[in-house]
Amino acid sequence: MKPRLAGVDMPPEDVDAIVALVAEVEHAQQNALPEAFVELFRPDALWSLPYGTPVTGLEEIGAFCRRVLPATADQPLTSTYETEYIHFLRPDVAAVKIRQRPVTRDGELLDDLLRRPDTPGTRSGCRGSSANVRRWASLVATLPPAAPDTSLYVLTKSAGRWRISVAQDTTAIEPDGLAAA
Template sequence: MDTAESARQTDIEAITQVVATLEHAQQNELPDEFVGLFRADAIWTTGHGRRLFGREEISAFTHRVLPGAMKDSTATYEVEYVLFIRPDVAAVKARARYWTHDGEPVGNAGSPLYVMAKEDGHWRLVACQNTEVIDV
């Protein structure tokens, strides 16, 4: 593996860790950990279409809805594909699955898209949208 391939793999691992941290924050209802993943000027569209602009608005929403959100179920996230738009910008396609605490699937899967930027050596969420997957 050459240096460029090695750097790319390191970035994919770091991006995957951001998604794992997002999962951890949601599963454990940690709004500050969740919000800390976003760039200050990030935008986020929730799975129900609510548009949030900037970390402050994302924080207010997350602090209102995340505590108690996992009382009946939880979510897991799997990175499916990473497209590097530039070496420091990536579009990340993930698959979200929702589960009861007994491991039974709940509802439809989610299909989040995370655009991330690498700043000061850290990958941050910049523009995100979660979409419910409905089989037609």
């Protein structure tokens, strides 16, 4: 899926470079590679973690990643990263909306796992086998971050390379979920 674009007209190479950067984030996260992840940030970057904790500069970002990412290597879940929207504010600044979806290590998206119709059944409004629902519930119980996330990155381009200047990660709650609460 191609991202929606807005703002300053930019050549396709810049769009491709930003989509590739997001793919690098996904690769580093899925494979628990702290150094590969840290390389994607500017030295003076600001990253706000999902519950608001700020991490600033490569030293802090690196320390956080080296502490947290290796521990995720053996977890049964990781995430996919999809570039949904790119707003080019200037030729060297872009705001990028990223959708993160929980996925099992064997590549099954959790929301697809729930909707698989192999044995009809319903729970929480989702179709899927009771075994699938139990498997998902087990994953959520052991790994609360099984909920989808969303990120907003502000990227800047310097010396021909896009890097993360500011990042905000947030646990995603669908509007229907808020209405039901």
